[in-house]
Amino acid sequence: MSTLAGKARSPGYADGSGTATLFDDPTSVACDATGNLYVTDTWSATIRKITPAGEVTTVAGTAGSMGSADGKRAEARFYFPIGIACDTAGNLYVTDAGNYTIRKITPGGDVTTLAGKAGDSGSTDGNAAEARFQQARAIACDAAGNLYVADSGSDTIRRMTPAGEVTTLAGKHSSIGSTDGSGAAARFDFPTGIVCDATGDLYVSDSQNHTIRKITLSH
Numbered sequence: 001m002s003t004l005a006g007k008a009r010s011p012g013y014a015d016g017s018g019t020a021t022l023f024d025d026p027t028s029v030a031c032d033a034t035g036n037l038y039v040t041d042t043w044s045a046t047i048r049k050i051t052p053a054g055e056v057t058t059v060a061g062t063a064g065s066m067g068s069a070d071g072k073r074a075e076a077r078f079y080f081p082i083g084i085a086c087d088t089a090g091n092l093y094v095t096d097a098g099n100y101t102i103r104k105i106t107p108g109g110d111v112t113t114l115a116g117k118a119g120d121s122g123s124t125d126g127n128a129a130e131a132r133f134q135q136a137r138a139i140a141c142d143a144a145g146n147l148y149v150a151d152s153g154s155d156t157i158r159r160m161t162p163a164g165e166v167t168t169l170a171g172k173h174s175s176i177g178s179t180d181g182s183g184a185a186a187r188f189d190f191p192t193g194i195v196c197d198a199t200g201d202l203y204v205s206d207s208q209n210h211t212i213r214k215i216t217l218s219h
Contacts, residue, residue: 068118
């Protein structure tokens, strides 16, 4: 066990190398094909990058400046970013929980809002900006470019296609439980983590049920 970046019990914000860097409530981590790590630094409202050598830089957002603006790198604003995923092309996807939106960051640093509307929570399915999220906390990406979101506030698992269509894959809005089943018959209680395996099946950390759930999509 070793510390790659940051300093224990020293919250703050500083880019740099190794333990000279500071984070403020880093919540989720994703890894790209070349071994770089990407971190949602939640309380600093930024997305950070850690190279395999431990060099930390800010990919998007400005520390201490919360908001919902799209833009390039430091021009963009986030409001409690929590979940993060990386696709095979190096694009990042972030659950911007305080804005109730899903954001995309290209390898060039351009930040756009993929789905949801800043400041407007809900559980509506629909295309891109028509969709609403209650409290999206975790996100995963499959090989076909579909995104899967653990929408903790609505106790559901949502899917977003590459065309931007958002649907509820499993669970029912604000219907808490632990029932196994298909689609809307299943119940969750504050799902907070999600990952996709090589076959396309999903695994969900169902936090308040203290369980790990599997959603079978491959057959």
